[in-house]
Amino acid sequence: MPELPEVETVCRDLRTGGVIGEKIIDVLVLWEKSIADLHPDQFRAGLVNNTIISVTRRGKYIHLVLHTGTSLLIHLRMTGSLTLRDIHQTNDLHDRVIIQFTNYNLVFHDPRKFGRMILTNNPELWLDALGPEPLHDDFTAAVLYERLHHRKARLKTLLLDQKFIAGIGNIYADETLFLAKIHPCRTGESLSKEEAFALHRAIQHTLRSAITNRGTSLGTGDGNFTSKGEAGQHGRQLQVFRRTQTPCYICQTPIEKIIINQRSTHFCPHCQK
DNA sequence: AGTGGCCCCTGGCGGC
């Protein structure tokens, strides 16, 4: 599942891969729902002959800005990936959209078809709805405490809420709460200032560490998320996610799995209070 | 404000 670290890795790879300055020659839409509500002709017309001038990330969105000022927002959701592929390489069954440059293609590949590409002149409609960027300087521990202390929802729910904080998904929510030694069912308002500060440190450490490892690639079904088609190396660092009934690395207590808001949640019942 | 249910999808996997 691409979360902030995986999306950040994709953006960095697109930049170093030379996408900036590239002119779009043609666009193939192989699955119409992947481009939201736009007709494929409009989508294509908005992109062809355009040049990409920047690649940035906001939450889990990849934001490509074109020289006309139009934005292409890409959300990978569950199984999406963006890869640069040699122009002579054949298409894959699960390719959904192919943006063609002179010498290579930018391929949106998405087996489960949840991902979306949004061509818009108003990207702020999507991006401004998001909560703070967890790795920005203005997201301080005090800011997190301020956002938490009046919330009655459980922490797992809040961490997954993109309006509360942007970019965290199921893997890093569980890992963050383990690192902070806080139980996922605790409510926002129940946290002391010290606990909120510990959670802030855990969020930033978990995300930074995962970015360093180029993200997490889970073994089966979920594919790779780096734009070079490689597996991210963070999987071996996971402390609780998908470790149900195996011993906690700290105290040997079996990791428990519960469901919170339809999401599987993994934690150590001894370490996390 | 918070929660639960359902939907979108399909590969993978457990059960028989």
Place this chain on the structure above:
DNA sequence: TGCCGCCAGGGGCCAC
């Protein structure tokens, strides 16, 4: 071996 049915899960939407 082969088939069936369930599950995962980000996020939108709706009901309560």
